[in-house]
Amino acid sequence: MRVDQTIKYMAWPEPYKGDKQDFRITLSWPVINHEKLLVATIQKNEKKRQWHEPTPDFRLICSKEKNAAAILYQGERISKRKGLDMALWGIGCVSVTSCYPKISREDEKALAEWLGLKPKQTRNHCIPELSEWTAGAIAAETQRERDARGELRDEDVLLCPEALPDGLVEYIRRSVLPNDDVLIYKKGNVRGTCFQCRQNVRATGGQRFRQGEFATCPNCGRRGIAYLDGSDRFKVDYVEDIVTIQKGTDGKTVFLRQWHLLRDKTAQWNDIPAQLEEICRYAIRGNRVAKWQHENKENRIYGAFRYRLSEWTRTQSVSVVYDGQYYFYLPENWREHIAGTSLQYCDLADYNLRAINAMRNRNMIRFLLDWARYPAIEKFWKAGYTTIVHERIRGLNKETQHTMRWTRNSIHEAIRFPSRFLKLHDSFDWTMGDMQKVTKLWKQVESGELRENDLPEMARSLATLDDIRDAMGHASIHRILRYVDSCVEKEREQRRIEAEEARREGRHYWSDGPLQAPHTYRDYLKDCVKLNLDLDDKTVLFPRDLDAAHARTIAQVKHQANEKSREAFRKEVQRLKWMEWEKDGLLIRLPVDGDEITAEGAYLHHCVGGYVDRMANGKTTIFFVRRVEEPDKPFYTLEWLNGQVQQCRTTCNGNYIQNPEIKCFVDAWVEKISKKGSKKKTAIEAA
Numbered sequence: 001m002r003v004d005q006t007i008k009y010m011a012w013p014e015p016y017k018g019d020k021q022d023f024r025i026t027l028s029w030p031v032i033n034h035e036k037l038l039v040a041t042i043q044k045n046e047k048k049r050q051w052h053e054p055t056p057d058f059r060l061i062c063s064k065e066k067n068a069a070a071i072l073y074q075g076e077r078i079s080k081r082k083g084l085d086m087a088l089w090g091i092g093c094v095s096v097t098s099c100y101p102k103i104s105r106e107d108e109k110a111l112a113e114w115l116g117l118k119p120k121q122t123r124n125h126c127i128p129e130l131s132e133w134t135a136g137a138i139a140a141e142t143q144r145e146r147d148a149r150g151e152l153r154d155e156d157v158l159l160c161p162e163a164l165p166d167g168l169v170e171y172i173r174r175s176v177l178p179n180d181d182v183l184i185y186k187k188g189n190v191r192g193t194c195f196q197c198r199q200n201v202r203a204t205g206g207q208r209f210r211q212g213e214f215a216t217c218p219n220c221g222r223r224g225i226a227y228l229d230g231s232d233r234f235k236v237d238y239v240e241d242i243v244t245i246q247k248g249t250d251g252k253t254v255f256l257r258q259w260h261l262l263r264d265k266t267a268q269w270n271d272i273p274a275q276l277e278e279i280c281r282y283a284i285r286g287n288r289v290a291k292w293q294h295e296n297k298e299n300r301i302y303g304a305f306r307y308r309l310s311e312w313t314r315t316q317s318v319s320v321v322y323d324g325q326y327y328f329y330l331p332e333n334w335r336e337h338i339a340g341t342s343l344q345y346c347d348l349a350d351y352n353l354r355a356i357n358a359m360r361n362r363n364m365i366r367f368l369l370d371w372a373r374y375p376a377i378e379k380f381w382k383a384g385y386t387t388i389v390h391e392r393i394r395g396l397n398k399e400t401q402h403t404m405r406w407t408r409n410s411i412h413e414a415i416r417f418p419s420r421f422l423k424l425h426d427s428f429d430w431t432m433g434d435m436q437k438v439t440k441l442w443k444q445v446e447s448g449e450l451r452e453n454d455l456p457e458m459a460r461s462l463a464t465l466d467d468i469r470d471a472m473g474h475a476s477i478h479r480i481l482r483y484v485d486s487c488v489e490k491e492r493e494q495r496r497i498e499a500e501e502a503r504r505e506g507r508h509y510w511s512d513g514p515l516q517a518p519h520t521y522r523d524y525l526k527d528c529v530k531l532n533l534d535l536d537d538k539t540v541l542f543p544r545d546l547d548a549a550h551a552r553t554i555a556q557v558k559h560q561a562n563e564k565s566r567e568a569f570r571k572e573v574q575r576l577k578w579m580e581w582e583k584d585g586l587l588i589r590l591p592v593d594g595d596e597i598t599a600e601g602a603y604l605h606h607c608v609g610g611y612v613d614r615m616a617n618g619k620t621t622i623f624f625v626r627r628v629e630e631p632d633k634p635f636y637t638l639e640w641l642n643g644q645v646q647q648c649r650t651t652c653n654g655n656y657i658q659n660p661e662i663k664c665f666v667d668a669w670v671e672k673i674s675k676k677g678s679k680k681k682t683a684i685e686a687a
């Protein structure tokens, strides 16, 4: 409810400092738009200690005519839709039925009258009754808003006719049961019932039925999958779920009804309707959808633990299809079921047909829910972009989910690039990947990174702008893409040859993942940049054999990196030379190079080998402690970090502290270099 300015500017009484009361309530009756409103000013008792920081005082504004209520806190401009009980709780009143308000005799009488109560009937000075009225008004207002938005109500589930749609039973007989290639066997693995020939059978000749494995029926000879009676496999209790479409009794709502087809353990199927247990209803009205369940399940390792709900219960997960798999029965008179609804221009038969041709795409429930909610789906579908609609219905991934604006009412508003580029592919050939690519390329055109003329060729190529970025400027995009395409072609050919070889030798051939050439080219170019190779030289830019050229640059980059790291190591050793020292037959020195560290680690069996790079980068320092007469024989290894000994170890991580001679030497060294170090520092500062 919108609260009028007059009420917002009403003066506030002095804060209430009462005795034992929780709060004070005073009434006023302003007339707004010819209606006398009830305004209750509620002030907490400032003298009463609160168990939490109380909210500000507030006013409850009630309109009987509008059946609406609002709470306006002191000092705020925007009212809140909040129950009186919650608002009172905020100022320290635990329960409306046990509260202790301060209210004048006249106000109490007027409030009782407004609520239609006799003064004697009231408990707690009308507060519980006022709270109840407020709750009712708020619920009604929320519902009115939902209705205005066209949202479905919880009770709309009952707009669904209860009778089974015509033809459903025949459909089950004709299309579902013949596919039920199941054999349910009893404990002992010999006796069972074949659901193909509908006979009780007995395995012969040493055959045993096993859970989830193929079995050949001893009676009809057909193959089926065996399940142990009484086990928790879905197929033991159910054949499959069946879904169909039916118009609601209001003529505007379309229902998708989902049943379990319970397994008739006799396999005779004399009463199919008795085997149907309705578990889920999806409703579509306008562009709004809803879902109710009459069953719930908790997923376990094998199958699910299912339990029946006592009534239809609305669920949030509307577009998640319960159980995932189902048979869809499209009644012959399906046009009647959608006439006059938001689905009326949806060609269900066309979808059903195309979806059957592409079995894994088939999800009529999701198709219809999305059709109603996202206007772009209809536009794309009718213009022949069926591949992207199927992808959307299967569920998009992180990269593609924001590629399109599905809520828009036309294709050119739904895509984020000029619609002239839709001519790049035939409508059926467009995939979400293409849409995403062109969207990205168009952004690059807008930012000036790519010329618009180059977009079509980029869009058709397997290469992305990232793949060829380092080549740009050294040749035209057209030329670069032609080169990448030729590499892709070579790779395809190579794979074909390998597959052929594998086939001839009876091996399995695995490499059918995405083609690598565009990425190889990207990595090659990056190496060229690192190595300062001349990309204007066409033999560098477009090597005849990309893989071989890349192998060469990899080796060169690696060599260069080693070179660099050796150089850095040498400089680091030079810088720290002053820390080397000798005393009493022992010496401490720096490693000559990284290899010496690695060798030390291998000799003493500790982990110093991994420290080479860290030392080259100045992150830490490694010293060798040696006997003067054996300066090259590994003895103790010392790590110097942040101006102190981090560790000093010998064979198999033995600690220097356990060896008094070494401990003494290292301590003396530390003292020596800290003096030298500070002198050095002073010298530097002086210079």
Ligand SMILES: [Zn+2]
Pocket (backbone or CB within 6 Å): 194, 195, 196, 197, 198, 199, 217, 218, 219, 220, 221, 222
């Ligand atoms: Zn059989």
